[in-house]
Amino acid sequence: MDGFLNLNKPAGLTSHDCVAKVRKLLRLKRVGHGGTLDPAATGVLPIALGRATRLLQYLPSGKAYQATIRFGMTTTTDDLEGEVLTKTPAPELNLDTVKALLPQFLGTIQQIPPSYSAIQVQGKRLYDLARSGQVVEAPVRTVEVYDIEILEWRSGEFPELVVAIACGAGTYIRSIARDWGALLNTGGTLAALIRTESSGFQLKDSLTLETLAEQIQAHTFQPIPPAIALSHLPTISLDEAQTKRWCQGQRIELSEAIDSATDIFQVRQGDRFLGIGKLITLETVPHVVPQLVFASDEKG
Incomplete structure (x- = not known):
């Protein structure tokens, strides 16, 4: 079985779980x-099956989230899973004041990852260092x-x-939740997070573990074909003779130049996905x- 699964990750499980x-x-x-989700977060977790594990690196990189930021408190993990560091009510805070700072989080920005994160420093995960009591400056x-849209103010x-x-x-x-609260001098932490899109997969099309189990039991589960998951890549089509040489790992001469913004292509023979090629x-x-x-x- 080779392909992809668009999994709706439940709260409480790690991506590894x-x-x-x-x-x-x-x-x-x-x-x-592809794309680790924190245990408390839910939503899209792209899963590669069989030989498709080799294709994870070629999936699109964009992601989208629905996030709830709570002001007036800070925690060790920058979400509600951590120990509370500060807790000061901020009933005077209003949407106009919060909204005025939104542009500072758009575009190309610098951010310091949470102390409890999977980033490696000197060969060790930050969350392992944090749990052992070591104070390490995250890079x-x-x-x-790309965009932040305000959905609700409570x-x-x-x-x-x-x-x-x-x-x-x-x-x-x-980090956005933490930094937004810091700019407001109230503190801020992430109260809830749903990933609505990752690597081209949408939440509305995702499967829960329960639904996956039901489909497997009913023999109706079908993985997402690589050609569909990689549809953001342009396609080079080969004929039968070229396909045989491709499968032997040989480079293929093309009959005409290809005008493309990328040099990475998915290669196919008709509907048959053959792999990933680089144009030279x-x-x-x-x-x-x-x-x-x-x-x-x-x-086959």
């Missing part, structure tokens, strides 16, 4: 995930935030802001060089 459950349900050894990261002693965030890979929504030019002649040969010599 989800991989283990999918592996057991499908009785499949080769299972991997500043440059990330891209006033009160600890007011909450619900936003939709579209961003690039590596963006920490917990040798003595003015375009060629596609195998980066990943997915197909075998035999069809």
Whole structure:
């Protein structure tokens, strides 16, 4: 079984836990995930099955979230899973004041990841260092935030802001919550997080573990084909003779130049997904060089 699963991750499970459950349900050894989600977060977790684990690196990188930011408190983890550091009611805070700071979190921004995160420093995960009591300065990261839309404002002693965030890979929504609260001098922490999109997969199309189990039991589960998951990549089509050479790992000479903004392509023979190729030019002649040969010599 080779392809992808758009999993709706439940709260309380790590991404690794989800991989283990999918592996057991499908009785499949080769299972991997793309884009780690914190245990408390829910939503889209892309899962690769079988040989598709080799294709995770080629999925689109964009992500989208629905986040609830709570003002008036800070925690060790920058979400409600951590120990409370400060808790000061902020009933006077209003939406106009909060909204005025929104532009500071758009575009290319610098952020410091949470102390409890999977980033490695000196070969060790930050959350492991934090749990052992070591104070380590997390490296500043440059990330891209494409859009932030305000969905709801909840006033009160600890007011909450619900936003939709579209961003690039590596963006920490917990850091945005923390930094927004810091700019307001109230403190802020992430109260809830749902990932609504990841690597081209949408929440509305996702499957829960329960639904997955039901489909497997009914023999109706079908993984998402690689060609569909990688539809953001342009396609190079090969004929039968070229396909045979491709499956042997040979570069393929193309009959005409290809005008494209990228040099990475999905390679196919009709509806058959063959793998990932890189477009190069040798003595003015375009060629596609195998980066990943997915197909075998035999069809099927």
